[in-house]
Amino acid sequence: MWNSVRGRGRSAMFVAVAVILLLLLRPSSRPQDESHRSSAGTGASPLAPRLGHDPNAQSLLTIFTILKDIDPSLSDNDAVASQLQSVNAVRSWLALPSTDIILFGEDATCSFFRRRILQPPWLREGRVAKCFPILCKMEGIPTYDCIFSKAQQVANTAVLMYANADMIFFEDAILAIDFVQARYNHFLMFGMRRDFDFTEEIKSSEDLAVFRDLAQTAVGHNRNGIDYLVFPAADEMQLPAFLVGRVQWDNWIVLKAITDPISITIEASDVLNAIHLNHGVSLASHNRSGTDYNKKLALHLPHPYVSEQKIYYPGTIWLGRLDESDLLLVAKNPEESLHRAPAGVQDAEPAAIHRGPEYFSSISHPPGGACPTCRLLRNEQSLELILYRQHTLVFSRRTVFLVHVDGHKLDDILRWDCAAAAHGYASSMFLTSDRQMVASLQTMSKTAIFVGNWTREEGKYVAITSFLSQVLFAGYNFVLCTPDVLITKPLESVLASEKAGDIQLLPQSELGMFDFMYVRQRGQTFRFIDTLHSSLEAAAESLKTDTSANNARAWIRVYSSQFLSSKPVKPWPSIGFVRETMVAALQQPLAGSLAEKVRVIREAKDSHHLPGSIAEVRIRCAEADG
Numbered sequence: 001m002w003n004s005v006r007g008r009g010r011s012a013m014f015v016a017v018a019v020i021l022l023l024l025l026r027p028s029s030r031p032q033d034e035s036h037r038s039s040a041g042t043g044a045s046p047l048a049p050r051l052g053h054d055p056n057a058q059s060l061l062t063i064f065t066i067l068k069d070i071d072p073s074l075s076d077n078d079a080v081a082s083q084l085q086s087v088n089a090v091r092s093w094l095a096l097p098s099t100d101i102i103l104f105g106e107d108a109t110c111s112f113f114r115r116r117i118l119q120p121p122w123l124r125e126g127r128v129a130k131c132f133p134i135l136c137k138m139e140g141i142p143t144y145d146c147i148f149s150k151a152q153q154v155a156n157t158a159v160l161m162y163a164n165a166d167m168i169f170f171e172d173a174i175l176a177i178d179f180v181q182a183r184y185n186h187f188l189m190f191g192m193r194r195d196f197d198f199t200e201e202i203k204s205s206e207d208l209a210v211f212r213d214l215a216q217t218a219v220g221h222n223r224n225g226i227d228y229l230v231f232p233a234a235d236e237m238q239l240p241a242f243l244v245g246r247v248q249w250d251n252w253i254v255l256k257a258i259t260d261p262i263s264i265t266i267e268a269s270d271v272l273n274a275i276h277l278n279h280g281v282s283l284a285s286h287n288r289s290g291t292d293y294n295k296k297l298a299l300h301l302p303h304p305y306v307s308e309q310k311i312y313y314p315g316t317i318w319l320g321r322l323d324e325s326d327l328l329l330v331a332k333n334p335e336e337s338l339h340r341a342p343a344g345v346q347d348a349e350p351a352a353i354h355r356g357p358e359y360f361s362s363i364s365h366p367p368g369g370a371c372p373t374c375r376l377l378r379n380e381q382s383l384e385l386i387l388y389r390q391h392t393l394v395f396s397r398r399t400v401f402l403v404h405v406d407g408h409k410l411d412d413i414l415r416w417d418c419a420a421a422a423h424g425y426a427s428s429m430f431l432t433s434d435r436q437m438v439a440s441l442q443t444m445s446k447t448a449i450f451v452g453n454w455t456r457e458e459g460k461y462v463a464i465t466s467f468l469s470q471v472l473f474a475g476y477n478f479v480l481c482t483p484d485v486l487i488t489k490p491l492e493s494v495l496a497s498e499k500a501g502d503i504q505l506l507p508q509s510e511l512g513m514f515d516f517m518y519v520r521q522r523g524q525t526f527r528f529i530d531t532l533h534s535s536l537e538a539a540a541e542s543l544k545t546d547t548s549a550n551n552a553r554a555w556i557r558v559y560s561s562q563f564l565s566s567k568p569v570k571p572w573p574s575i576g577f578v579r580e581t582m583v584a585a586l587q588q589p590l591a592g593s594l595a596e597k598v599r600v601i602r603e604a605k606d607s608h609h610l611p612g613s614i615a616e617v618r619i620r621c622a623e624a625d626g
Contacts, residue, residue: 058126061177062155062233063093064102065165066134066147066244072108079112080201085166085277088202088211091122092168095208099174100128102151104142107133128156136241141290143241144249155233163228167193168275170212172370176272176329177230179371184264188257189230189329191269192322192360193276194218215275220364223322223357226250228274235263240297243290248298248317255320256302258381259389261427261445267325269359271374273367305426306393313398313475316388323355324385328377331369354380387476390427390447394491397521399477401428404464408483410440416483417446423487431467433460462540465533472519472526480517491518 067086070079080087090113093101103113110131118129132154136146151160159181163169180189196218202208229250231237239256242249257263298317301308358364391398401420405413413430420428430441430448441448452463471478479491495504495518502525504518519525 058098059100059128059157060098060181061096061159061161061174061230062100062102062128062151062157063096063161063163063169064147064151064155065089065104065163066142067103067105067109067113067131067165069106070109070112076112076116080116083109083112084199084201085279087117088198088277089163089165089168090117091202092170092208093163094118094122094124094127094129095205096169096171096174100155100157101130102154103129103131104134104147104150105131130154138241138243138293139290142244144244145239145241147244148237148239152233152236158233159230160233161228161230164276166277166279167227168211168215168277169228170273172367173272173274175371176268176374179374180230180266180268180329181232186232186235186260186263187230187266188235188254188263189266189268190226190228190254190322190325191267191272191274192223192364193221193225193227193274194366195221195276195278197278215273216366218275218366219362220269220360221276223360224251224318225276226254226322227276229253240300242294242297246288246291246294248294251317251320252298252302253320254322254324255317258320258324258326258385259303261304264327265325266327266329266376267322267379268329269322269364270328270330270368271370272329303388305424306391308393308396308398319382319385319388322360323357323379324381325379326381328353328355328379329371329374330377331367332373332375352378352380383470384474386429386447386449387471387474390429391476392425392427394477394479394495394518397477398475399479399491399518400471401425401479401481402431402468402471403428404431404480404482405437406432406434406460410437412483413441414444416486419486419488423490425487425491431464433463459540462533462537465529466537468519469526469530469533472521472529475521477521478519480519485516 065086068083070083074082090101090103093099094117101118103110103118105113110133113131118131123129132150134142134147135150136143148162151162159177161173161177177189180187194215196215198211198214200207202211237253239249239253242252254265257265299314301316387398387400391400393399403413403416417428420426427447430437430446431451432438432441432448433451433453435450435453438448438450449467451467452459468478468480502520502522519529
């Protein structure tokens with residue numbers, strides 16, 4: 001339950017240290033539950049595989065795009081030259097099996113493509129290829145919202161792909177799409193483009209085969225280049241009126257899908273060869289008229305629960321990029337045996353992998369294979385992306401709920417999560433050192449963070465304080481608690497105010513100890529937590545080599561659940577004295593110059609046997625404050 005803010009008579013920073021470690025150390029009032037070691041029940045999950053795909057459907061995919069304008073005074077041959085990249089791209093799409101085509105363009109452009117491109121032998125019997133006029137414009141520039149809406153209205157296939165009009169695809173695209181859409185109802189698939197210089201017209205299927213061989217030397221683009229998006233026709237793609245050919249609209253769509261609790265995002269570069277035909281206007285989308293309009297529109301960030309009125313972090317939009325997908329679709333040897341897959345993810349290995357920037361670059365390797373001999377792996381998303389996806393707003397500031405769950409039953413964790421959701425906090429982050437608990441929570445679509453595997457008690461403090469400092473560094477306030485404390489009121493109603501303190505503590509009166517902590521992201525709180533982490537790390541290291549390092553051990557144990565006890569604790573009978581000297585030396589404001597502050601701290605250490613790591617904390621804080 002929530003209770004009033006407490007903290008008078010003590011330094012907030014001093015009590016904060018105690019509470020951080022108390023929350024991590026206090027044992028659960030219930031025995032450890034073993035149920036988290038088995039799979040969850042049969043409840044629905046966003047990762048649940050799709051069933052019921054009709055393999056006999058006439059067409060699987062509709063590709064749609066927007067064509068650049070053709071000068072109506074040009075002859076057909078000159079028009080081909082002016083639209084060479086689009087002509088080659090559309091012909092490659094027409095060569096795909098089970099694929100329909102929808103084009104958007106001006107009257108002269110549509111007329112040319114109907115007359116010269118959308119014709120046999122490229123257009124095969126039973127396939128649909130149409131060109132529609134562009135209905136929505138802003139100051140003469142088409143907008144994506146109407147394009148997506150119209151394509152979904154007229155398409156007759158289960159899956160749609162938006163692709164830029166200079167992208168060439170091969171049959172491996174169809175195989176990858178079929179593999180994914182047979183497993184998931186709601187998804188967004190995308191991948192890296194590979195850039196290639198090519199100035200010849202593709203006039204036949206033989207030319208296309210030669211092109212494919214030549215394009216093996218195409219070079220990878222960066223992780224922000226999103227040139228195609230694949231999604232089910234049933235998933236309505238609602239997006240703002242972004243201007244065509246300008247930046248950030250694609251990042252916005254990807255970020256929206258990544259944060260959507262229903263949809264699954266899949267990065268397919270390893271099995272889908274997407275060739276971009278260079279045309280000499282690289283980065284033009286960053287400089288065209290209307291670019292600033294798109295950037296301002298993208299500031300209205302997509303999020304399922306949060307609408308930010310004040311934009312403190314405009315760079316968040318760039319989290320909608322290729323390396324932040326939920327899953328990776330990768331090639332595998334047909335004879336390779338799969339490891340046990342996590343529940344809810346078919347044909348996926350349990351371990352997550354991370355692709356560094358070098359994968360999305362000019363030195364990346366071409367696709368390693370094709371589906372159906374492919375598999376799904378979990379992608380290791382960045383902490384910045386996870387924090388954004390899980391955050392809520394408290395006092396109009398980004399805040400994340402961090403729940404330390406070691407030693408608690410899975411049922412208690414879910415009960416806490418339901419109570420939080422009932423008061424508007426629908427997405428928490430559960431911290432644990434138990435990989436099986438991580439897997440169980442992920443199976444139920446909960447965000448579980450593995451914070452390290454330690455064999456000694458002190459390692460827990462090092463791992464947790466490291467994580468807390470990363471959260472603050474990323475710009476987020478945080479709430480730290482355990483599943484013992486159920487939320488019964490909105491957070492703003494129990495905190496004094498945003499400015500009441502950088503660290504606010506709420507006690508649970510029945511237990512007589514602090515169970516809840518709210519930390520405001522500021523430079524001084526980051527320095528404090530980061531310095532605490534460094535000092536704990538040094539103390540833990542000393543214990544590895546010096547088993548008699550009583551000062552370091554006392555420094556760690558003094559912040560355990562026994563710290564707030566009024567009785568001395570064996571085998572450290574001087575713990576009460578350590579507590580008193582710590583208050584004096586670590587937390588009381590010190591007057592004078594920096595050199596004088598450091599001298600006073602060191603005297604406290606030498607004369608009172610103050611743990612050296614505590615003195616180091618205070619010295620570093622004094623130096624940071626100047």
